[in-house]
Amino acid sequence: MTSPVVAMPRRRYARRARGWKNARRFVLPIAGLGVMAFFLWPYIVMLFDALRPSGEVLATPPTFFPKTWTGSAFVQVITDPAFQNWLKTSLIVAVCATVIVMVVAIPAAYFTARFSFRGRMIFLGLVVVTQMFAPTSLVVGIYREFYDLGLVNSYTALILTDAAFNIAFALWILQGFFAAIPKDVEEAAELDGCGRLGTLFRIMLPLTLPGLVTAVTFTFIAAWNEYVVALTLIQDDALKPLTVGINSYVTAYQQNWSQLFAASLIAIVPVVILFALIEKHLVGGMTAGAIK
Amino acid sequence: MSRALATRRRRPRGTAGIAEALLWLGPALILILGIVVDPAVALVGTSFGTYSITGLRKGDAGFQNYIAFLTSPDLGKVVWNTTVWVGVVVAMTILLSLGLAQFLSKEFFGRRFVRWAVIVPWAAALVISSQLFRLMYDYYHGIINGLLLWLGVIHKPIDWLGNPALIMPSMITVGIFVSMPFTAYLFVAGLNAIPGDLYEAARIDGARPSQIYRRITLPLLRPAILIGVVLNMIYVFNSFPIIWILNGSNPGFGNDTLITYMYKIAFKSAQHDVGMSAAAGIFNVILILIAVAIYLRFTNWRRRDES
Numbered sequence: 001m002t003s004p005v006v007a008m009p010r011r012r013y014a015r016r017a018r019g020w021k022n023a024r025r026f027v028l029p030i031a032g033l034g035v036m037a038f039f040l041w042p043y044i045v046m047l048f049d050a051l052r053p054s055g056e057v058l059a060t061p062p063t064f065f066p067k068t069w070t071g072s073a074f075v076q077v078i079t080d081p082a083f084q085n086w087l088k089t090s091l092i093v094a095v096c097a098t099v100i101v102m103v104v105a106i107p108a109a110y111f112t113a114r115f116s117f118r119g120r121m122i123f124l125g126l127v128v129v130t131q132m133f134a135p136t137s138l139v140v141g142i143y144r145e146f147y148d149l150g151l152v153n154s155y156t157a158l159i160l161t162d163a164a165f166n167i168a169f170a171l172w173i174l175q176g177f178f179a180a181i182p183k184d185v186e187e188a189a190e191l192d193g194c195g196r197l198g199t200l201f202r203i204m205l206p207l208t209l210p211g212l213v214t215a216v217t218f219t220f221i222a223a224w225n226e227y228v229v230a231l232t233l234i235q236d237d238a239l240k241p242l243t244v245g246i247n248s249y250v251t252a253y254q255q256n257w258s259q260l261f262a263a264s265l266i267a268i269v270p271v272v273i274l275f276a277l278i279e280k281h282l283v284g285g286m287t288a289g290a291i292k
Numbered sequence: 293m294s295r296a297l298a299t300r301r302r303r304p305r306g307t308a309g310i311a312e313a314l315l316w317l318g319p320a321l322i323l324i325l326g327i328v329v330d331p332a333v334a335l336v337g338t339s340f341g342t343y344s345i346t347g348l349r350k351g352d353a354g355f356q357n358y359i360a361f362l363t364s365p366d367l368g369k370v371v372w373n374t375t376v377w378v379g380v381v382v383a384m385t386i387l388l389s390l391g392l393a394q395f396l397s398k399e400f401f402g403r404r405f406v407r408w409a410v411i412v413p414w415a416a417a418l419v420i421s422s423q424l425f426r427l428m429y430d431y432y433h434g435i436i437n438g439l440l441l442w443l444g445v446i447h448k449p450i451d452w453l454g455n456p457a458l459i460m461p462s463m464i465t466v467g468i469f470v471s472m473p474f475t476a477y478l479f480v481a482g483l484n485a486i487p488g489d490l491y492e493a494a495r496i497d498g499a500r501p502s503q504i505y506r507r508i509t510l511p512l513l514r515p516a517i518l519i520g521v522v523l524n525m526i527y528v529f530n531s532f533p534i535i536w537i538l539n540g541s542n543p544g545f546g547n548d549t550l551i552t553y554m555y556k557i558a559f560k561s562a563q564h565d566v567g568m569s570a571a572a573g574i575f576n577v578i579l580i581l582i583a584v585a586i587y588l589r590f591t592n593w594r595r596r597d598e599s
Contacts, residue, residue, distance in 0.1 A: 028400035035395065036409040039473070043412055045435050046424050057427070062438040104319040111316035115308040123317055130328045132584065134530035136551055137576045138328070140558050140569050141335030145327075147347060148334075164327030167320055225417035228532050232559065243419045250423070257427060264420040271415040276408045282477060 043268075050074065050261035057257040073258035074266075083263055085238045086245030090267070092155055093241055094223040097162035101170050101219045102212075104163070109174035110200050114186075131168040135161055136228045143232050153236045161233075162223035169222075170215040177211030178204060210281040217278050221271050242267045332577070338570035345564045357571035366545040366553065374529070374549040376460060378583075381467040382524045386517065389472050393479030414473035422537035425466045429453050429538070453538055459547050463538050467528060475520050482516025483509070518591060522584055529580050550576050 045064070049057050050073050052066035077083050112120060135142060142161060143152070151157040181204060189203045205212065227243045234240050237248070242263070249260035275282070314321075342353045361367070396407055413421060428434050429452040437449040452462045486509065494504045510517075532551055539547045548556065554576060558569030 024398075024400070028395075028398060029402050031395065032400060032402050032406040035392070036406050039409050039413055039469075042421070042424055042428060042469075043416070045428060049427070058433045060432045061441065062433050062435050064435065064439075100323070104323055107316045108320040111308070111313065115306055115313070117308045117313040118310050119313065123321070126321075126324060126329075130324055132526055132580060133328055133332065133577065134526065136530040136532050137554075137573055137580070138331045138335055139555065140338060140566060140573050141331030141333075142327075143558075144334045144338050144566075144570075145331045160323070160327050164323045167324060171320070221415065225419075227417065227419045228555075243417045247419070247423065260423060264416075264423070268412075268416045268420060272408075272412055275411045275415045279404075279407055279411065 046261045047265060050258050050265055052258060054256050054258045058255060073256075073262040077259050077262045077266065080259075082237065082245065082248075086240050086242045087266075089155065089158075089239055089245075090224055090241040090243070093158045093162060093226075094220050096155075096159045097166065097223040098216055098219045100159065100163040101166050102216060105167050105170040105174060105215070106205070106212075107200070108167075109171045110178050110204060112171075113175045113178035127168045127171055130165065131172075133165075135165050135226075139228055139232050142229060146233055152233050153239055154233075155239065157233050158226070158230055158241070161229045162219075162226055166219045166222050170219055173215045173218070174208065174211050177208040181207050213278050214281050217274050221274065224267075224271060335570050335573050335577075338566060339574050341567050343564075343566040347564075347566055353567055357565075357567040358575075360565075360568050361571045361575065366548075370545055370548050370550055370553045373460065373547060374551075377464065377467065377535075377549050378525060378528050380464050381471060381528045382521060384464075384468045385471040385475050385524055385528075386520055388468065389475035389479055389520070390513075390517075392472060392476040393483055396476060397480050397483045410473050410476060412473075413470050414477075416470075418470060418531070418533040419537065421470055422466065422533045425462075425534075426453070426538055426540075429462055454542070456546060459539060459542070463534055463547075466534050466538065467531065470534070471524055471528065475524060478520050478523075479513065479516055482513045485516075486512045518588075521587065525584060525587065526580060529576075529583075550579070 048064065048066055051069055051071065053068055053070055054073070056067060108123075112124060146152050146154075146157045185203060185207070186199050189199045194202060225243060226241070230241050230244045234244060237245070246260055246263040246267070249256040249263065339357050340353055340355075342350045342356070344350055392410070396403070396410065428436050431437065431449050431451050431454065434449075434452070436452065437446070440446045441449065450458065452458050490508055490512075491504060494508055499507070529549075530551055531549075532555070535547070535549055535552045536555070539552070545553055545556065550572065554569050554572035557572060558564065558566050
């Protein structure tokens with residue numbers, strides 16, 4: 001490798017690398033703008049369609065910018081009692097499912113991360129399998145079960161389904177975080193007279209805050225965005241969540257695209273803000289849980 | 293309390309009895325058994341029954357539902373659609389996300405905003421994105437035809453969702469678009485986990501960027517890529533809203549995947565055949581398990597753990 005014949009191109013490469021270092025200060029942000037535009041442009045189309053009158057959405061040829069700017073679709077949607085019901089369902093279902101998942105997954109994650117016991121592998125195997133059984137493939141079975149229980153058309157059915165199918169991911173993330181905390185921390189707490197529950201709540205949970213935040217956000221968003229189970233189990237219009245309800249703005253009989261998109265944006269914005277807030281933990285949380 | 297203390301003293305540190313384990317895992321176990329395992333069992337039971345259109349059980353069907361499903365004339369087309377849908381979406385998502393992740397993990401001005409923008413298709417419910425693309429693909433009113441006509445690329449509109457040759461590519465494009473953000477973030481996490489001094493050592497040894505990528509980045513990213521492929525296989529196979537909504541106005545089963553086909557048999561077709569749909573559901577679950585198992589086997593999933 002030290003012969004001059006090989007050294008020549010290497011030096012040329014070094015010069016090129018220095019040139020790139022200067023150029024990248026401009027090239028990378030410009031490429032970044034391109035990437036931003038690529039992922040955002042459909043949603044910008046959505047925003048502009050929500051900000052024009054419904055009739056103009058169906059103009060031929062379509063225009064990118066609205067000819068008439070109006071916020072009336074947003075006003076109509078917010079004052080629509082049906083929309084308020086859907087929003088209420090989505091909030092109740094997502095919050096309750098998230099609370100249940102946390103109450104159930106935190107002790108399980110802590111225990112499986114810290115202790116070995118008979119049946120540990122069976123339990124973890126069961127959790128992995130639930131990750132593979134998306135509610136979609138089991139939807140007929142889920143429908144049968146809630147039909148037999150008389151829970152079709154109820155919040156309970158949605159809450160329980162969203163909770164059960166999201167335990168796996170929350171448990172996975174939390175376990176990674178618990179396992180990463182040095183054992184001495186707990187031993188010290190135990191010596192100071194903390195029971196196992198006390199150690200968990202007073203010592204471990206504060207240390208795994210990023211993991212908790214990630215698990216909470218993921219669960220909330222999964223429940224907030226759930227579609228198939230709600231489509232199947234809820235026929236009563238007043239009990240539908242946003243994802244199912246808003247589709248009735250565009251049917252064979254009426255085409256209120258601007259209202260559909262105004263409602264969609266109201267559903268998307270809180271989730272994007274939630275995600276953006278935990279963006280740092282999103283990477284960290286996935287590293288701890290998924291890639292060890 | 294005294295019993296708990298006694299138990300703890302008898303056992304070595306870090307182990308626990310089955311009773312205590314049940315106490316900590318019980319709630320999670322009950323929910324999983326009740327809402328995931330029980331419907332799975334109910335699904336098996338349903339697949340061996342005959343049902344009226346209103347969903348009442350009329351009697352045992354034996355293997356009739358399975359025979360009806362496996363001999364249905366649409367199955368071949370549906371399985372082919374599913375293979376193309378899962379294969380192309382997962383492969384393209386992984387490839388494009390590798391590049392995107394590489395870009396997102398570079399330091400540059402405004403990176404935070406780019407990362408936020410990438411989150412949006414992930415955060416938006418799939419139904420919403422699907423409705424949005426349904427309008428954008430529209431023959432008369434869609435912005436895609438509008439743009440292509442305005443640019444002069446085409447001279448008359450393209451029927452993206454009505455032309456049998458174009459609907460699958462149109463749906464696949466949406467599938468890749470919404471799968472990339474999660475996958476890219478997974479790979480960013482994987483890239484961050486690679487120690488920086490490895491790159492430094494390679495550079496001092498005179499390795500070219502392409503060599504560094506092939507010899508260091510890709511091998512160390514392997515766990516992340518494996519997880520990305522497996523999770524995407526499961527998500528994309530089970531993906532429902534994109535096909536349900538973009539293919540919504542086409543009659544028959546010509547563009548369906550196994551998931552939407554199963555759903556239509558039970559809830560949309562004329563016969564509302566819950567039994568046959570359950571048989572299709574069992575078929576789907578077994579198929580995805582086998583596909584994931586083959587993939588993991590093929591890539592020597594455990595090789596790294598054992599060494």
